[in-house]
Amino acid sequence: MKxxxxxxxxxxxxxxxxxxxxxxxxxxxxxxxTHLIVTKGAEMTLEQETDYTLEQLYALADExxxxxxxxxxxxSGSYRTMGMIVIxxxxxxxxGIVSGYxxxxxxxxxxxxxKERRKLVLVTxxxxxxxxxxxxxxxxxxxxxxxxxxxxxxxxxxxxxxxxNRHIVGKILDQFELExxxxxxxxxx
Numbered sequence: 001m002k003x004x005x006x007x008x009x010x011x012x013x014x015x016x017x018x019x020x021x022x023x024x025x026x027x028x029x030x031x032x033x034t035h036l037i038v039t040k041g042a043e044m045t046l047e048q049e050t051d052y053t054l055e056q057l058y059a060l061a062d063e064x065x066x067x068x069x070x071x072x073x074x075x076s077g078s079y080r081t082m083g084m085i086v087i088x089x090x091x092x093x094x095x096g097i098v099s100g101y102x103x104x105x106x107x108x109x110x111x112x113x114x115k116e117r118r119k120l121v122l123v124t125x126x127x128x129x130x131x132x133x134x135x136x137x138x139x140x141x142x143x144x145x146x147x148x149x150x151x152x153x154x155x156x157x158x159x160x161x162x163x164x165n166r167h168i169v170g171k172i173l174d175q176f177e178l179e180x181x182x183x184x185x186x187x188x189x
Contacts, residue, residue, distance in 0.1 A: 002033040005176070006074045006084040006113070007061065008106035011041015012125035014088030015049040017150060018042075020165040021087055021172060022060035024181050029062075032178075035074055035081070036061035037106050041090065067105045074109035083119030084109055085172060088150070091126050091133050098139045110145075120145040121175050123168075146175055156184040 005025065009018045025034050036058065038046075043054055058064045065072040073079040086093060086106065093106060097120075102108040113120040122145050126133055137147050150168045158164045163182070170183025 002031055004033045004035055004079075004081040006035045006037065006081050006109050008084060008086040008089075008093070008109060009036065009038045009042040009046075010086060010088060010090040010093040010106060011039055011045050012088035012090035012093075013045060013049065014123065014125045014150060015042070015046045015052075016161070016165055017123060017168060018046075018087050019050065019052060019057065019060065020162075020169045021085065022057075024166075024169050024173065025178075026060070027181065028178060032082070033062045034060075035063045035065060037065045037067050037074065037109060039067050039093070039104065039106055041092075042088075045088075065105055070102070070105055070108050072105055075105060075112060077112050077116045079112075081113070081118060082176060083121070084113040085121045085123065086110060087121075087123040087172065088125040089122040091124070091136070094122060094124055094133070094136045094140060097122070097145070098136045098143070114143050114145065117144065119175060121172055122147050123172065124149050148172055148175070155186055 096107040097110045102111045152164050153167055156167055166182050170180025173180045
C-alpha cells in the first residue's frame with residue numbers, strides 16, 4: 001500500500017514551490033500518494049505567480065480534496081498518512097493551525113496531523129516577520145510542527161530561481177527521509 005502525503009497550499013506567495021514539490025514527489029509514485037488541498041487564496045496566488053492553471057496543478061497530484069469538505073479523508077485521524085506539508089503557509093493559515101481553528105480542510109488536516117503526532121512541515125512565507133508571526137511559529141514548533149521558511153542557500157551555487165526552488169524542496173523532502181532532485185547538502189558532492 002502506498003503511503004499518503006497531504007499537501008496543503010495556502011494563499012501566501014510561493015506557488016512555484018508547491019509545483020516543484022509535487023513534481024519532485026512524482027519520482028516516488030510507487031510508494032507515495034499525494035493528496036492536495038488548495039485554498040481560495042492559493043488559487044489566486046497560483047494565477048498571479050505562475051503560468052499554471054488550476055487543472056494543471058491538480059494533475060500533478062494523485063488526489064485533490066475540496067478545501068470546504070471537512071469530511072474528506074485527511075480530516076480524520078484514522079485516515080493514515082505519513083504527514084502533511086503546508087506550502088506555502090500563509091500567516092493566516094499558521095494562526096489557524098496554532099489556535100486549532102479548523103474551519104476548512106487544510107486547517108483540519110493540519111490539526112489531525114498534530115494530534116496524531118505525525119510530521120507537519122510548515123513552509124511559512126512572510127517578510128518581514130512581525131511579533132505575532134514569530135510567536136505563532138514558536139507555538140507551532142512547540143506543538144510539534146517543523147517550520148521551514150523558504151530561505152535561500154548559496155553554498156550550492158544556484159544559477160536560477162528553479163535551482164533555489166529545488167534546494168528548498170530538498171530541505172522539505174529531507175524531513176520525510178526522501179531525497180530531493182538536485183539537492184546539494186553542505187560539504188557533500
